[in-house]
Structures are given as C-alpha cells and as structure tokens.
Amino acid sequence: MRPERIVILTGAGISAESGVDTFRDKDGIWSKYDYRDVATPEGFDADPELVHDFYNARRAGLAKVKPNAAHKALARLEEAYGKRLVLVTQNIDDLHERGGSRNVVHMHGELKRALCSHCGQRHDWEGDLSTATPCPSCHLKGSMRPDVVWFGEMPYHMERIYDALRDCDLFLSIGTSGNVYPAAQFVQEAARAGAHTVELNLEPSQSMREFGELIHGPATRVVPRYVD
Numbered sequence: 001m002r003p004e005r006i007v008i009l010t011g012a013g014i015s016a017e018s019g020v021d022t023f024r025d026k027d028g029i030w031s032k033y034d035y036r037d038v039a040t041p042e043g044f045d046a047d048p049e050l051v052h053d054f055y056n057a058r059r060a061g062l063a064k065v066k067p068n069a070a071h072k073a074l075a076r077l078e079e080a081y082g083k084r085l086v087l088v089t090q091n092i093d094d095l096h097e098r099g100g101s102r103n104v105v106h107m108h109g110e111l112k113r114a115l116c117s118h119c120g121q122r123h124d125w126e127g128d129l130s131t132a133t134p135c136p137s138c139h140l141k142g143s144m145r146p147d148v149v150w151f152g153e154m155p156y157h158m159e160r161i162y163d164a165l166r167d168c169d170l171f172l173s174i175g176t177s178g179n180v181y182p183a184a185q186f187v188q189e190a191a192r193a194g195a196h197t198v199e200l201n202l203e204p205s206q207s208m209r210e211f212g213e214l215i216h217g218p219a220t221r222v223v224p225r226y227v228d
C-alpha cells in the first residue's frame, strides 16, 4: 500500500559515498578525535580554537564534495509527497539541499550556520570561525560558535519531529549507526504510531531489532532502488 505520510531520518552513511567521513566506522572521525574535545560544550570552553579548526576544516571540505544518488532519490520522493514527507537529518552538511531537497530538518545543526552564544543570533556562515570573529549582530568577539548540537545539548526541532513521527505510516532510517539519542529512539516512536519501519544501512545497525524491514547495502544502491 502506498504510504500517506513519511518520515525519513538520515545519518552520516548517506553522505559517505560523497566523500564525507562518518563518525564510528573504521577511519571515521571519532578514530581521529576524542568527541569530548570537539563535540561537547566543555571541550569548546577548554580549547575553542581546536574546535573551530575541526569545524572550519569540515566546512571547507563541503566545497569538495557533491550530493550522490541517494540524496537525489530522496529529493525526488519529496517532490512527489510535498509536505507529507519530513526529511530529518543528523548531518550538518548541506548535501540534501544541494541534492534538491527543499525542507530539511537539521536536528544536529548546520556547518554553514554560526551562533552567537552572547546574543543568541544565528547567521549563515561560509568562511572560518575563530575566537577573534566578531558577531555580526552584537559585534562581540569570542562569542561565535558553530551552530551544531554537541553531546549534552538539546537537538533542534524536536517538537516538529515527534509530531511528524506520531503521524507517519512509513519511517525510513538511512545511514545511521543508531548510537546517538534521541535520534536512535525515533524508530520506536514511529512504530508506536503504527508506521512500517525500514532500516537502509550498509550493515545492521545498533537498533536493527526495532525495525520491521531491513535493507542492507550502500546508500547509493539501496536508496534509489527503494524510492523509485
């Protein structure tokens, strides 16, 4: 039966074949960095320049990568479903948007946004950030941070996401290891609402037992095949 309302959760695996590093795979980001140093508020307080360098390099890296067949397939699905499809991504890259998706819910923030921790204003951001960068709104120096969600912080758009999960009849989880909460619990919320739940991932994830259907393989192969 054709679903009426779809929620899709994506993770780093959907961008892997575009050349963006995942976190927990062998050679992933957490094999090179301790997450406590670069992805917690405490790490940022201790060494802001290290954290800026980490995100500056990843922001600059976006210029070298392109959306792949999986991002494009999801954009086609959105075209067919319009507002009845909610695409939630844990990724802070912009590959869904560049692949043609219009309404992307970035629950862990965006590399190309900066947040002033003094005045709370958010800004589109293309270049580097440093402790010398002044906030374009309040002009204070040393208050700018990447607008991303670190461990211990509240992910963005949670009310909107849970509303969509409670109202969907199909939930797809694509390219995520199911290690990080609350995203790892979305499958249970969707299942409680009666949705069919599908994992599309390179390999069985941590939360594979929660899903009604499992499709394993590289995203550029399994996602277009599932969607089209």
Ligand code: BJW
Residues within 6 Å of the ligand: 010, 011, 012, 013, 014, 016, 017, 022, 023, 024, 025, 028, 039, 090, 091, 092, 108, 148, 149, 150, 151, 152, 153, 154, 155, 158, 174, 175, 176, 177, 178, 179, 180, 181, 182, 200, 201, 202, 203, 205, 217, 218, 219, 220
């Ligand atoms: C392919 C592929 C290919 C490879 N094709 N697939 C219990 C309940 C609730 C919370 C907690 C809890 N226990 C602990 C917590 C706290 C914590 C947490 O989850 N810790 C865990 C480690 C245990 N969570 C938090 O602190 C979050 N906030 C929070 O919980 O607030 C309170 C709250 C509670 C309840 C409701 C609401 C709020 C915040 C988490 C912030 C995560 N931030 C990061 C870094 C920032 C952004 C950045 O720098 O990019 O976000 S961590 C990192 O992990 C990043 C990612 O978005 C996130 C998820 O990673 P992802 O996408 O799954 O990547 P990988 O590498 O893990 O997996 C890739 C997968 O792809 C693998 O399976 C591969 O096989 C696959 N793959 N190639 C298809 N070609």
